Amino acid sequence: MIELQGLTKTYGDKTVVSDISLRVERGEFSVLIGPSGCGKSTTLRMINRLIPLTQGRILLGDEDVTRLPAEQLRRRIGYAIQSIGLFPHWTVADNIAVVPNLLKWPRARIASRVDELLDLFHLDAGEFRDKYPHQLSGGQAQRVGVARALAADPEVLLMDEPFGAVDPLTREVLQNEMRRVHEQTGTTVIFVTHDMDEALKLASRIALLDAGRLVQYDRPIELLTAPAESFVSDFIGKADLGLKLLSRRWVHQYQQAATMSSEAPHHWETDAQGHPTCLHGGRPTTDVAPSVAVTDDWTATPGMTMKEALSRMVWYRVGVLPVIDDAGRLVGEVTLEGVMGRQP
Incomplete structure (x- = not known):
């Protein structure tokens, strides 16, 4: 969908982006990340020609973006930024409909698209x-800004x-929303951030830049387990590398059959609908009750990250979590031993 070939940007004697390919x-979700001044935002802005490139080529499909009329190019590329840039004197609907109105879509089609995106x-x-x-709250305004960028598909x-401008709680909600929206729409996304945890959570591929050069472009798991050079592992951070790895592992990858036998070290009790109601055993220390009632906040789902599952095990002092389906039925379990027994 997008290919950069030897992309370079210079300002006088200073090279801010150097030969990036x-x-x-x-359909990929690619993230550009690196320290401040590494050239990630400059690279993004060259893609839709907000700033001109110095050398190299940028292909959209098989077309050189420098040969496309700027207006046509920007209708094919949505753009969402930190400051959002909503027009303050326009309604939410009018803001979302900016590009469809420029494209002279029929009024009914525009109204339908606005409602579809809000939903x-x-x-x-x-x-x-x-x-x-x-x-609007900051999170609501940011959602509208992304909806506007997606309006013309x-x-x-x-x-x-x-x-970057919202509080941590809202930021986590928006990240989850972005993952869900990307899964539903399949839009190709190029996302700039300075937050490695955000990159690991969202990306199918990560491009790590340093001083204008591309250090490594790979799947998140490869950056974690096979860094191209010491800068990669230093930037990711070695202190919590294991937890970062678990943020890219999913419960369904560790899930095993739920233990139901009362003769086992632990076993589950379920109600008539198959919902887990009690864990017998499975507590790693002797100073807590051997049995515990199952509550919604310490169950796991197949799509949950193992980092979150492990966090719940630690918080609730259990060595095993029930895995439930959308209807709340017990479909398996994940254990601390299962996490520790798997190779990175």
Whole structure:
């Protein structure tokens, strides 16, 4: 979908992007990351020609972006930024509809697309369509900004630190929303961040830059387990490398059959609908009750990260978690021994 070939940007004698070549496949979620001044935002802005490149080529599909009319190019590429940039005197609906209006879509199609996007971002159309930006929270405004960037169904969505200005709790919610939206739409995304945890959570591939050069472009798991050079492992951070690795592992990868036999060191009790109600055994220390009632906040789901599952084990002082399906039925378990017994 996007290919950079020897991309270079200089300002006078200073090179801020140096000979970067990488390929973003259709439907991928690629993240550009690196220290401040490494050239990640500059690279992003060259893709949709907000700033001109000095050398190299950028291909959108098989077309050189420098040969496309700028207006046509930007209709094919959505763009969401940290400051959002909503028009304050326009309603949410008008803000989302900017590009469809420029493309002269029929009014009914525009209204339908606005409502579709509000629903996609879990914003009730009846409540939010006619609101103004000053009536939105930071998280709501950021959702509207991303919805606007997606309004004309662009081939590529560029995002420049879009969640950097919100509080940590809202940021986590927005990250989860972005993952869900990407899974539903399949839009090709190139996302700039300085937060490695955010990159590991969202990316299918990560491009790590340093001083304008591309150090490594790989799947997150490869950056964690096979860094190309010491800068990669230093930037990722060695102190919590194991937890970062578990943030890219999923419960379903560790899931095993639930233990139901009362003769085992631990076993589950379920109700008539198959919901887990009690864990007997499975407590790693003798100073806590041997049995514990199952509550929603220490169950696991197949799509949960193992980092979150491990956190719940530690918090609730259990060596095993029940894995439940969408209906809350017990479908398996994950254990501390299973985590420790698997190779990185």
